[in-house]
Amino acid sequence: MKTNMICIMCPLGCELTVEKVDDEIKVSGNNCIRGEKYATSELTEPVRVLTSVIITKNGVVSVKTDKPIPKKKIEEAIKLIGNVKADKLNFGDVVISNILNTGANVVVTRDAVLDFKE
Amino acid sequence: MQYDVVIIGGGPSGMAAAIESSKLNAKTLIIERNETLGGILNQCIHNGFGLHYFKEELTGPEYAFKFRELILNEKNIDVKLNTFVTNIDKENNVVTIKSSNGVENVKYKSLVLSMGCRERTAGNILLTGTRPVGIYTAGTAQKLVNIYGKMIGKNVVILGSGDIGLIMARRLTLEGAKVQAVMEINKTSSGLRRNISQCLDDFNIPLMYSTTIFEVVGEKRVEGIYYGQVDENYNKLEDTRKFMSCDAIILSVGLVPETDLVSDLKINRVTNGTYVNDYMQTEYDNIFACGNFLHVHDLVDNVTMESLQAGKCAALNALGKLERNKEFNVLHSDIVTYTIPSTIVKGEGKVDLKFRVRKKFVKSNLIVSCNDKIIAKKFVMAGLPGEMLTISFDKSEITGDINLEVKSNEN
Structure with a gap:
């Protein structure tokens, strides 16, 4: 086929x-x-790099999986990323290691651009 | 204040120009209106950047980070953030800037225009209907979601299939919104094929061609749209009119170079940017242009390459080392909409000629000739209006105006 x-x-x-x-x-x-x-x-096994943001108490940072992860795990992974609570995160920080046993870490790709106050 | 090279705009284009200018020991200033360098890259959190230039796959913010690090290591570069340029005095080579320090003048020997582009808005495309809350340009939506961490709606329709719109379709879906459809008035998308595949197909989001919004409905908040198909002349076909409910509309309907500051320069009506030669020099000998200010790019890597050349030539000009010579025109066949550069200075070295086409073609040769002699030939599998094409050749071969053609390889 x-x-x-x-x-x-x-x-x-x-x-x-x-x-x-x-x-x-x-x-x-x-x-x-x-x-x-x-x-x-x-x-x-289709795979994708997943990117998203995490809202910390000191602003919004962007994150990515440092390796592509299986497409079928993306929905669950984005929920885990959305549940992360943090005061402050910096460029390069590992937020979740070996997410869903994929071998990929979720890492911070950008510091907060703006100071952030709710 | 006085600098050899003053660069307006600290996005990918301005940063690359600054690095190359500094390397030639030109005293360089970047003026940036935002609170940080990096421009649009900071909100483009998806991956796929840097494959050509850094040979690794990066997200937008990481690409910007790498360049910021390079800039911090260059001793000849000053950066002014949160600073606006309000005027360019071309006779006295002075830019007027405004910041928390008040109004100041900066004298330049060379000026680089790297102000990028702006999005077309609902007004620009004469979107009909009401103007409730919930209509965003794709870049604004991207900034709200990725920089401010705010959602813009739950039930979204995207008008236009430009790359930022496609990227936002995926982004909003991942964040829990329902993206009902992407509507494209043309028969082909202006976005990259890979983005249609990984942003729409992956999530079963339909892409409706020859389709547009007829009317926006809603008083305070967007409540829905009337949409339907258009004929070949973009006339709305009223018998195809249907209603779709939604609470947000995203417009991804094109980008226009931000030329307001230099509205007296000659503007190319196809690119909406200025004309340049292969030094990236505008009609003024000491004003250079690059990046999305010059023409809208698909790839930041191309912006970087082009801007390195602008920075280099701006520095050489400031130091009195830029060689002047006769310029030859770049002519082209009808399928080509524009070329960058549009003229080439006689001399030595390699030229990368970049261009777009008006319609799709397959299996063709790109041919550059000069006085009936072919100086470059390149076979390409396919070309689309949404994808920039490049052909390189040696300048020493040029003895007169050159001509660019796209010739089909099939009979």
Whole structure:
């Protein structure tokens, strides 16, 4: 069975064709190795980097998972991130380590831009 | 105050220009109206930045952070935050600035315009109906959610499929809102294909082409919209008119370079920015332009590359080392809407010619020729109006005006 997909690994957005022959996955249309990895992952276990914000007592910081996590765990992960309570977080802080046993840490990617008072 | 190079705007473009200018030992000043450097990157918390320039995948704030660190390490750069430029006096090479210190004048030898762009608003697109609370431009919605930590609605319709709108569709969905649809008046999206895939398809958000909002409904708060399809001339097809209830509308309907400060410069009617040569020099020898102020980019990495060149040439000009020579025009076939640069200074070195096309094409050669001689040829699988194309060539090959064409490879 052939599947068409757009590679999301970089802004080029290559149009990939993925075919599963027996147990082998064949990818075409990609311009680099990342496309092949992406297509294979999409057919087996699709993953995404999750980004969000955390509202601390001293402002709003942005966070990301430092590795892509399985797509099916994103809904649960965003809830965990939303429940984090903190007075202050700084760039680089690990907020949640090994979130949902994915091997990915949730890390702070930006200090609060504005002082924040409720 | 006096500087070799004064840079207006401290986003990705201004920061890159400053670093390159400082490296050539030009005394450099960045003027930024916000409380921090980084511009729009600070609110673009998603990943996908820096793959080309830093060779690693970063979020917007991380990309900005890396540049801020580089700037702190450069001894020739001063930064003024929370500061507005109110006037540019091109005859005396002076910018007037306003901050908590009051009104001051800064003298420059070279000026870099890196003020970025603004979003088109409901008024710009003549959106009809009422004007209740709940209509946001995509960037404003992004700022509210990602900088202020506020939600903008529970039941959202997005008009326009620009990249920020697509990114916000995903962001709002993750934060618990229902994004009902993205409506695009054109037959193709102006957003990147990867964003349609990872922001809409991943969450089953429909993208409706040739569709637009006919009328906004609601008194105090948005209550819904009438929407429907348009024909080829963008006329509303009234028989397709339907109602959809929603409490917020996000507009992602295009960006316009912020040229108010230099409204007397010649403006390109396609890009809405100024014209530049390959030094990124405007019609004034000591005024340079780069980034989204010049033309709206898809990728910050491209903004950085272009702005490094502007900063370098601005510094060389200030130090009296920028070589002047005859300029050749860049001509192009009809499918090309504009090129940056639009003229090339005779000399040595490599030129990256960037351009957009008016409609989709597949399997074609990009061909640059000069006096009937082909000086560059590049095969591309496909091109879309929403995606900037580049072709590079050697300047020493240029002996006259050059011509850019897109020729199909299929018969």
